[in-house]
Amino acid sequence: MIIHKPKIERIEDRIRISSFIEVESDNNLSKTLWFEVPLMYESWLSVNSNAFLIATISFAMCLRENINVEGTLSPRLVYNSNQYQSYLKYWLPHLYISRITCNSIKQEKIEPKATVLTFSGGVDSFYTLYKHLAENETIPEYRITHCLFTHGFDVNLRQEKDFTVIKNGYEKMLSNLNIPLISIASNFREFNDRKVPWHEVTFGPAVISTALILDKNISKFLVASHSIPISPCGSHPLTDHLLSTENLEVIHHGMTSSRLYKTKILSNWPVTYDYLRVCWEKTNGLLNCCECEKCLRTMIPLELTGTLSKYSTFPKLLKIENIKNWNYQYLLYASDILNEADKIGRSDISNAVKEAIKTHSSLKLCEL
Numbered sequence: 386m387i388i389h390k391p392k393i394e395r396i397e398d399r400i401r402i403s404s405f406i407e408v409e410s411d412n413n414l415s416k417t418l419w420f421e422v423p424l425m426y427e428s429w430l431s432v433n434s435n436a437f438l439i440a441t442i443s444f445a446m447c448l449r450e451n452i453n454v455e456g457t458l459s460p461r462l463v464y465n466s467n468q469y470q471s472y473l474k475y476w477l478p479h480l481y482i483s484r485i486t487c488n489s490i491k492q493e494k495i496e497p498k499a500t501v502l503t504f505s506g507g508v509d510s511f512y513t514l515y516k517h518l519a520e521n522e523t524i525p526e527y528r529i530t531h532c533l534f535t536h537g538f539d540v541n542l543r544q545e546k547d548f549t550v551i552k553n554g555y556e557k558m559l560s561n562l563n564i565p566l567i568s569i570a571s572n573f574r575e576f577n578d579r580k581v582p583w584h585e586v587t588f589g590p591a592v593i594s595t596a597l598i599l600d601k602n603i604s605k606f607l608v609a610s611h612s613i614p615i616s617p618c619g620s621h622p623l624t625d626h627l628l629s630t631e632n633l634e635v636i637h638h639g640m641t642s643s644r645l646y647k648t649k650i651l652s653n654w655p656v657t658y659d660y661l662r663v664c665w666e667k668t669n670g671l672l673n674c675c676e677c678e679k680c681l682r683t684m685i686p687l688e689l690t691g692t693l694s695k696y697s698t699f700p701k702l703l704k705i706e707n708i709k710n711w712n713y714q715y716l717l718y719a720s721d722i723l724n725e726a727d728k729i730g731r732s733d734i735s736n737a738v739k740e741a742i743k744t745h746s747s748l749k750l751c752e753l
C-alpha cells in the first residue's frame with residue numbers, strides 16, 4: 386500500500402487535507418482519504434503523514450500489504466506502530482504485521498498548546514469532559530481547551546441535517562463552558578468500513594487521526610473510554626497511547642469508572658440535561674430513541690437517580706416491559722444496575738432487570 390504525499394486545498398470555508406491511498410494488490414480499493422477542518426484552524430494543520438498512517442494501518446494489515454509512506458513520520462509513532470500491530474494481531478490472528486517504510490522519519494520541533502477531547506455527547510465523553518473542567522482538574526495543562534466532533538463517524542456523511550443540529554447544540558452547550566467545538570469531516574469510514582470492522586478495530590485510530598491532522602497545536606488528546614470490562618476493542622487502554630507522537634500525547638481516560646458511576650455524576654450536572662445523546666440506532670438530531678440497548682443502559686440508571694424526567698433528549702417514558710427485554714451488552718452493566726435498584730428499594734426495576742438477566746445471561750457468561 387502506498388500512502389501518497391498529503392495534499393492541502395481550500396474548499397469554501399474549509400480546508401481539506403487528503404492523501405491518495407494506493408492499494409497494490411487490488412486497485413479497485415485505491416481511494417483518496419480526506420479530512421476537512423474549518424478555515425480558522427488552518428494554522429494547526431499537520432505537515433506530516435502520521436494521521437494517514439494510523440488511519441490506514443489496519444486496512445493494510447487486513448490486505449496483508451506492507452506500507453510505503455511518501456512523506457514524513459514521527460520516530461515514536463513508527464516505533465510504537467509495531468507494538469500496536471502486535472496487539473491487533475493477538476486479538477485477530479488472521480491479520481498481517483505490515484512493514485512500514487517512509488521518505489523520512491523525524492519530528493518537527495513545535496510547542497503545541499491545546500488539550501482536546503473527542504466529543505460525541507455520550508456518557509463517556511461527558512464524564513471525561515466533566516473531570517477535566519478547571520474546577521475538577523488541578524493541573525492546568527490537562528484541562529480541556531477544545532472539543533472535537535467529527536462528521537462521518539457516528540453520524541454518516543449523508544446525514545448533513547442531523548449533523549448540523551447536533552453540532553449546533555454542542556457548540557451552544559460548550560460555549561457556556563468557554564470551550565470551542567472543532568467540527569471536522571472525514572471519509573475515514575467510507576474508506577475503512579470496506580474491510581475493517583469499526584467497533585473491533587478502527588474507531589480508536591479514527592478519532593486519534595483527527596487529532597493528528599491538527600497536531601501543530603494539540604499537545605494532549607483525550608479519548609473517552611467506555612467502562613470496564615476490558616475486552617478487545619478499537620479504542621483500548623493498551624493501544625490508544627501507542628498512537629501518540631513526540632508532540633501529541635494520547636490519553637485513554639475513564640475506563641475504571643463504572644458506567645453507573647459515570648451516569649450518577651452526570652445526573653447531578655444540569656449541563657447534560659438537554660444534550661446527552663447515546664443512541665446510534667436511530668439518529669434524530671440530539672434525540673435518543675429510548676428503546677435500543679444503549680438507550681436503556683442509560684435511562685435505567687437515570688431513573689434510579691430520579692433525574693430521567695429532566696432529560697429532554699429522552700422524550701419517551703421508560704417502560705418496565707422494555708427493561709425485561711433489555712438485551713444488555715455486558716452482564717456487568719446489568720448487575721451494577723440490579724445492585725443499585727435493590728439498594729434504593731426500586732423492586733419494580735430490580736425485578737425487571739432480573740428477568741432480563743434470566744433471559745440473556747447464558748449468552749453473556751463468556752464476558753465474565
Ligand SMILES: [Zn+2]
Binds near residue numbers: 664
Ligand atoms: Zn436508542
